[in-house]
Amino acid sequence: MISAYTGTQVRHAEEPLLAAGLGDVLMQRAAHGLAVAVIRELKARGLRVYGSSVAVLTGKGNNGGDGLYAAAFLAARGMRTTAILTADSAHPQALAAFERAGGRVRHLSDAAPGGLAADTARADVVIDAVLGTGAKGGLRGSAAALIAAIAEARTGSAAPGFVVACDLPSGVDADTGEVAQPVLAADLTVTFGAAKAGLLADPGADFSGRVEVVPIGIEENFERPALRRLDDGDIAALLPRPERRAHKYSRGVLGVVAGSADYPGAAVLACRGALAAGVGMVRYLGPPEVADLVRESCPEVVCSTGAAADNRVQAWLVGSGMGPGDHEQLQRARDAVESGLPVVADAGALPALPDALAPHVVLTPHAGELAALLQRLGGDEDRAAVEAGTLAAVRRAAALTGATVLLKGATTLVAAPAGGVFGQSDGTPWLATAGSGDVLAGIIGALLAQLGSDVEHFGKAGVEPGARWAAVAALGAALHGKAGRAASDACLGGPIAAGGIADSLPHVWGKVSTLSNGGIRKRNSHSQPLR
Numbered sequence: 001m002i003s004a005y006t007g008t009q010v011r012h013a014e015e016p017l018l019a020a021g022l023g024d025v026l027m028q029r030a031a032h033g034l035a036v037a038v039i040r041e042l043k044a045r046g047l048r049v050y051g052s053s054v055a056v057l058t059g060k061g062n063n064g065g066d067g068l069y070a071a072a073f074l075a076a077r078g079m080r081t082t083a084i085l086t087a088d089s090a091h092p093q094a095l096a097a098f099e100r101a102g103g104r105v106r107h108l109s110d111a112a113p114g115g116l117a118a119d120t121a122r123a124d125v126v127i128d129a130v131l132g133t134g135a136k137g138g139l140r141g142s143a144a145a146l147i148a149a150i151a152e153a154r155t156g157s158a159a160p161g162f163v164v165a166c167d168l169p170s171g172v173d174a175d176t177g178e179v180a181q182p183v184l185a186a187d188l189t190v191t192f193g194a195a196k197a198g199l200l201a202d203p204g205a206d207f208s209g210r211v212e213v214v215p216i217g218i219e220e221n222f223e224r225p226a227l228r229r230l231d232d233g234d235i236a237a238l239l240p241r242p243e244r245r246a247h248k249y250s251r252g253v254l255g256v257v258a259g260s261a262d263y264p265g266a267a268v269l270a271c272r273g274a275l276a277a278g279v280g281m282v283r284y285l286g287p288p289e290v291a292d293l294v295r296e297s298c299p300e301v302v303c304s305t306g307a308a309a310d311n312r313v314q315a316w317l318v319g320s321g322m323g324p325g326d327h328e329q330l331q332r333a334r335d336a337v338e339s340g341l342p343v344v345a346d347a348g349a350l351p352a353l354p355d356a357l358a359p360h361v362v363l364t365p366h367a368g369e370l371a372a373l374l375q376r377l378g379g380d381e382d383r384a385a386v387e388a389g390t391l392a393a394v395r396r397a398a399a400l401t402g403a404t405v406l407l408k409g410a411t412t413l414v415a416a417p418a419g420g421v422f423g424q425s426d427g428t429p430w431l432a433t434a435g436s437g438d439v440l441a442g443i444i445g446a447l448l449a450q451l452g453s454d455v456e457h458f459g460k461a462g463v464e465p466g467a468r469w470a471a472v473a474a475l476g477a478a479l480h481g482k483a484g485r486a487a488s489d490a491c492l493g494g495p496i497a498a499g500g501i502a503d504s505l506p507h508v509w510g511k512v513s514t515l516s517n518g519g520i521r522k523r524n525s526h527s528q529p530l531r
């Protein structure tokens with residue numbers, strides 16, 4: 001499990017060591033880890049360390065101190081180092097160490113910003129150490145203008161070098177992932193002590209690149225994470241496995257209420273997703289013409305036109321491919337939610353359900369649907385506001401509805417109403433294709449049918465009972481992302497259609513279930529890559 005924390009939690013974790021007078025030791029560890037990561041990245045890109053250039057942009061706080069100490073290490077390894085001081089002061093000991101190591105200092109206040117930006121953008125490595133977890137708001141004034149100019153100089157021109165964010169990209173909120181422009185997008189973020197929640201939620205994740213954690217000795221001092229990510233080891237541990245004497249009913253039966261005359265294909269794709277995700281049986285309920293199509297495409301599915309209450313299932317999937325005019329289907333969806341069984345409620349079902357729900361109901365909106373849900377509950381967020389603050393929006397929706405809420409996106413967030421949040425980023429942008437969400441709903445429905453009643457199963461994987469529905473949904477999102485990526489990889493990174501996600505899932509499932517803990521691969525003793 002990858003755990004991420006807020007800036008405040010990190011500061012609390014540091015407090016005992018700071019009180020013991022170890023502040024400089026922590027900074028040296030952070031800086032050393034940053035320098036090692038830069039060297040490794042240079043080598044991975046086939047660049048020499050000796051003689052390569054590094055420009056470190058520094059602010060006046062400890063984040064700037066980390067950057068200056070790291071640059072001092074790099075100067076000692078023979079790199080051509082320049083520090084650009086963006087504030088009127090800099091961490092004094094770190095600046096002294098940098099100058100002793102032979103680094104060159106330039107002051108933003110003394111230089112023509114255009115020339116400074118052009119020089120910086122040409123460096124082999126740019127380290128962004130302007131703002132860290134102590135920042136209030138984004139970059140301002142001349143520092144903002146400089147970063148904007150560097151970002152512009154790097155886009156369009158085939159900029160040779162790469163950008164490393166020190167702890168987090170300046171302008172990204174460590175707690176929420178909200179972004180105050182301008183932000184210099186990083187290729188690599190080297191973060192200290194623990195991942196910050198804002199690096200693993202959109203839009204912060206858009207600017208963070210690959211995230212590596214450098215341990216600095218505060219790791220034992222954390223309590224409840226603000227955000228968690230299932231790694232391959234967790235996924236392997238959580239995947240359902242049939243017992244030797246299992247039969248189709250004991251394996252889990254999923255009832256699917258999806259599709260309509262306008263969108264019959266959604267029912268087929270939801271069923272294909274469910275069948276690929278190990279369910280014992282799928283029962284489809286819907287209009288006869290949709291049922292015919294489901295039978296034709298998926299002969300494994302048992303179809304009926306009856307009421308929800310007449311069908312024995314372990315979980316329901318409702319809403320994919322349904323609209324406000326599909327009264328009979330919407331009634332089945334409401335009946336399914338009232339049954340007390342686990343339900344994944346997608347698309348057309350979202351506006352039709354009661355305001356007060358329970359954790360075993362998993363809502364799967366995209367940003368626009370989440371905005372509509374929040375507005376119905378009295379909020380004023382529009383789609384853009386949800387996209388600008390995904391973590392806050394998904395938490396709010398879970399708290400207001402009492403349901404588990406999964407917000408679809410490049411990073412899929414799942415919030416439990418009791419407070420825990422999972423964030424998965426396993427996919428590829430090719431997953432943004434029609435029908436992809438129907439397959440996701442099918443996968444999550446199948447997992448609910450198989451795992452819904454097994455509380456102990458989650459305890460073994462370190463998931464507390466209150467977060468288990470969120471963990472099921474996160475598991476579904478992870479499998480969906482991995483299956484989409486595998487389908488694209490099989491086409492050398494080419495495009496995929498939604499059906500291809502379902503087709504590649506069994507292989508992905510088999511591959512990941514053989515892993516014991518492949519998610520965090522330790523590259524060395526200093527850092528752990530997160531993605």
Ligand SMILES: NC(=O)C1=CN([C@@H]2O[C@H](COP(=O)(O)OP(=O)(O)OC[C@H]3O[C@@H](n4cnc5c(N)ncnc54)[C@H](O)[C@@H]3O)[C@@H](O)[C@H]2O)[C@@H](O)CC1
Nearest residue numbers: 026027030061062063064131132133134135136137138167
């Ligand atoms: N506290 C510690 O012991 C450690 C801290 N570390 C580093 O220290 C960072 C946190 O340090 P700080 O608390 O000094 O925070 P920052 O480095 O973010 O700097 C805060 C300083 O910048 C100013 N500031 C705040 N918002 C600003 C804005 N929008 N524009 C311009 N200036 C602004 C403040 O007046 C303050 O002086 C972490 O991100 C991490 O990089 C690491 O060295 C590990 C150990």
Ligand SMILES: [K+]
Nearest residue numbers: 128131168170
């Ligand atoms: K930074």
